[in-house]
Amino acid sequence: MEKEQKSGHLVLVMVPFQGHMTPMLQLATILHSKGFSITIVHSELNSHDLSGHSEFAFVSIPNNLTRPQLLDGDLASFALCLNKNCAAPLRQCLEQIVHSNSRITAVLYDLLLFCAQIITDDLRLPEINLHTNSATTLLFFSQLDEKDFIFENDSLELQALRLPRLRALISRHPTETMAEMRIWLTNIMKSSSAIILNSMAFLEEEVILKVKEYFPTSIFAIGPLHKLAQTICISILTEDDKCIAWLDKQAPESVIYVSFGSMANIDEHELIEMAWGLVDSGQPFLWIVRPGMVRGSEWKETLPNGFDESVGERGRIVKWTPQKEALAHRAVGGFWSHxxxxLTIDREYLRRGADAV
Structure with a gap:
């Protein structure tokens, strides 16, 4: 208790996406280990897995959103709706925390919940935002000019990324919601006190320098967070651990792990193309097909006729997996993802096998 009082009290604000909740909880674990007391503010959506972390205080706020809305809409539209719905409840929540505590050291919020920046400014609370993705995506989703993607000393890595071409692909079919979100993110990053990146300087050194050039704030690349807080494990979907027994029967480094995350959607044609591609590969595969991942389908009923017979025991389709355990398995030799x-920064588990767990 004495250590907690000495370090202070931090309030962390999460967004209800799998790929955002896990890094935020990892960051909370790291900060808690340094003596900070932690309060985590989260939305009612996707919050059922949080009860196992007794070291944190949790506060739930309403957002009037459902999981089908999360899966059916595009990310920009959902993010804007999330910020609109959470603004008033979040303000009320932070005001209550301020009144019940003598001092809040800082509010750390997920960058996608950018309304938190405005609220903390109004309440005169120190704030830091967490960007749970790569530093490169900060450039993609900001309102920078195309010339800002020209690097003076292009490394082989940056040349391979073809940043201007990737940016053009993202901007090929712009929507009003994406344009609005990019404006919000750019303005927030310019006014933020500091930005924490779930990345590392040696991986994105030139990109991080470019981010620092255009966003005059403190940038802390302290990732990968999972290496500093490996015990944190959270899943918004029910994990099928029976697939591990199937992996146990496969040859070392033979299995293709296929997962498109907790949000990405595909259509029936894309599912069929993927299915026959996996059949024709001749490789064993573990394929995660989430319920609702295929538009207009409940699960895998749109798979082509004869697929199961063609695959047999060589392939396994499940609704969700214990991802780190699957990636660490000696049988997994590669992954196909969104x-x-x-998943990308967890790739070391593929190299190190069971020793990584």
Whole structure:
């Protein structure tokens, strides 16, 4: 208790996405280990897994959103709606915390919940935002000019990324909601006291320098957070751990792990193309097909006729997996993903096998 009082009290504000909740809880664990008392503010959506972390105080706020809304809409529209719905409850929540505590050291909030910046400014609370993705995405989703993607000393890594081309792909079919969100994110990053990145300088050194150039604030690349707080494990979906027994039967480094995260959607045609691609690969595969991942389908009923017979025991389709355990398994030799950042920076588990757990 004495250590907690000495370090202070931090309030962390999460957004209800799998890839955002896990890094925020990891950050909370790291800060708690340094003696801070932690209060985590979260929305009612996707909050059922949080009860196991007794070291933190949790406060729930309403957002009037449902999981189907999360899956059916695009990210920008959902993020804007989330900020609109959470603004008033979050303000009331922070005011209550201020009144019940003598001092809040700082409010750390997920960058996607940018309304927190405005609220903390009004309440004159110190704030820091956490960007749970790569530093490169800060450039993609900000309102910078195309010339800002020209690097003076292009490394082989940056040349391979083809940043201007990737930016053009993202901007090819702009929507009003995406444009609005990019404006919000850019303005918030410019006014933020500090930004924490779930990344590392040696991985994105030139990009981080570019971020510091255009956003005159303190940038802390302290990731990967999962290496500093490996015990944190949270899943907004029910994990099927029976797939681990199936992996146990496979040859070392033979299995393709296929996962498109907790939010990405595909259509029936894309599902069929993926299915026959996996069949034709000849490799064993563990394929995560979330309920509702295929538009207009409950689960995997739109798989082509004859698929199961063609695959047999060589493939396994599940609704969700204990991801770190699956990635760490000796049988997994590679993964096919939507490029989710958590999965990408967890790739060391593929190299180190069971020793990584």
């Amino acid at each position: 490029c989710g950042w958590n």
